[in-house]
Amino acid sequence: MAVALPIALSSAPVAERDRPAIVVRHDATLGRERLAEILLGVEEEGIPVRIESVGAPASDAAAGTTVGAEKWGPAGSPKATRSVSQGTGSVSATTSAAATLAHEAAVASRLGVGIGIDPTSVAVTFEKLPAATPYLTETLNRRRAADRTIGVNAARLVKRMPLRFDDEAPLSRTNHPGEDLLS
């Protein structure tokens, strides 16, 4: 089922922006440790990612930086940062921020799949979906396993494989008009 990774046949180096990858656009205030589990989920499924920081430059990631798997450091102390994120307010406002980031990321991705992350939520979407209705959404850093799962699912959208819903609380689904097709 795995999608074969592309092999550069010409000797000319492929420009970073042209490499097929899932694009991750995140709020610049978020440190890499907040994203770690999501990125690990994508990595476990074997799909490359390109990470772009949006807004005020963060200390550890400049906009447009591409980070290979070998550069990914340990997850740091996610427990400490997670407590910071909990109890944040207005989810609806921030969901749309993640949705917008995800949509921009998907459009920029040659694989057509983007992940948007704002300080409270994660959105995953296809380039062909409207910006306002991302395909999958999840609260950021709710649980490590939930972060990992949404990363895995972003990769599975690329691989056209069934998504994982074995997390304790299933992924919240955004309002899909297609929902009424289901019993």
Added chain:
Amino acid sequence: MGLIAGVDIGNATTEVALAETTSGASSSSSSSFLPSSYPSSPSSAPSLREPAFLASAIVPTTGIKGTPQNLQGVVHSLTDALTKAGRRLADVELIRINEAAPVIGDVAMETITETVITDSTMIGHNPATPGGLGIGVGVTVALDDLARISAGTDTIVVADRSHDFDAIAEAINTAVARGVPVTGVILQRDDGVLVANRLTRPLPIVDEVASIDKVPLGMPAAIEVAEAGRIIETLSNPFGIATLFDLSPDDTKMVVPLARSLVGNRSAVVIKTPQGDVAERRIPAGTLTFIGPVKSATVDVEAGAEAIMAAAASVAEVLEVKGEAGTNAGGMLEKVRVVMANLTDRAPSDISVTDLLAVDTLVPQRVIGAMAGEFSLEGAVGIAAMVKADRLQMERLAHDMAAELGVPVEVGGVEADMAVRGALTTPGSSQPIAILDMGAGSTDASVLRDGVTRSIHLAGAGTMVTLLIESELGLDDTELAENIKRYPLAKVETPFNIRHEDGSVEFFDAPLPPHVFARVVVLAPDGMIPVPIAQPLEVIRQVRIRAKERVFVTNAIRALRAVSPTNNVRDIDFVVLVGGSALDFEIPQLVTSALADFRVVAGRANIRGSEGPRNAVATGLVLSSGGR
């Protein structure tokens, strides 16, 4: 002006045909309805008393056919039909119900083989994303003990879920740097790729091993991970295992079942323990004895469906089937008997099993003693049994109905006669005619020739198909199996399109929800139902079609042979298919094409030119009253 309602209580549905008689029908009733007394076909009996049909209704049968619980469903369907016709219950002059539910079917599944791993020796499974590539041989060592292993010892690292992928990678990298040749890794979590990406040297890694605590430590082991899209080649080959472990010819013989059970996996681990073994064991399933009028035949369930059916055929008419006491076969038939006895309020010893359909099948069963939750396909026999119900049962029900509804209720003629009578209202049909009534619990056939009907009831119908689909796909969900049986499949390819099982593509304006993404779905009328198994669409489709063929094609031929005047299917010219299963989107075609081999013209009925294959018995009940 009175209304007559024909009510057919079936195993799965209760159907009503509501008609108005033009001459105030006489209800001089008796249930001694003689087949020869009715006209050869409706068209040949143009009568002023021919009833005008007003409405039909169909609802699920409540309770088991022929039991007092049916009343609720009868009232429901009757009300339905009356509402459609704009009439009231008070207008109903007579209700006719089908005679003595002739059969009640039940199904059971018996596994006849099982795979047992004694003293854990292997892991063979297909994690979605194993890590690394290749073959490694070494001694199993827990990650915590890795620091104590001396340099130069070939090692396979075993890490449970208490270790993070980066800690595992770091420990292995440290050991390798120290000169310990690590040759492979077994993980409990789904971390194989993450660990592999962080190793200084690529290694084969098998992950998602659920019962990792059962992996024996300090034992020689071999690990193999195949490339994506390929299957393992060394550990599934007895000589491959012999090469890796330096086995003697005698030992090599011992690993044959082990190698066989690993065939088809993308990754595997074999651990050599002193007494380890994998064996396929046959479960003593017991014998079945068919008792006929002149002789009886006994057959071992283990011998399979073909032998069982041959034994059944050898006794001509089956009067009773007994299972060997104290065995699975005996227990299974006893269960059917007790269930039926309770429902019909009789002693189990009074219940006779009068037909039995056996079908060979393969069911996925959890391997006993396996470490990664492996499944193995085991041989099994699916059995549908049929019990003759109490003749008095329907009389009692008619009595209850009359009391409840305040309308006279009479028990009509033999169900098969009624079905033929109803089937003859199909445009283009005429005598002599054979009907094949494919319901939920039984497959019935009747032939009407020169005013005389001959009929038979056989075990095995829609419910049996559902059971086969459920067990062969390992679903554990009867409703889903029922849906797979009923509706076509499709694969969701993108959020905007599906590919139907015939290859055609359908697009949607709105994105399909995430939980059906990339899945095989059942296209039920009220929406898509995802099928939560990994098998490709084509496999699920084949299981569905084969289940239908093994039950309905087998039974169609069995039934028609029994009612044919010459015991030869070829001597029947026209067959009309009726009953709920004749509504299926492919069963009529499967039966029609199988019968074409016998030069028999078969097709789906169209009762009264409007009802399709439904309502045959209910219509026959009304007609037989009006025609008197």
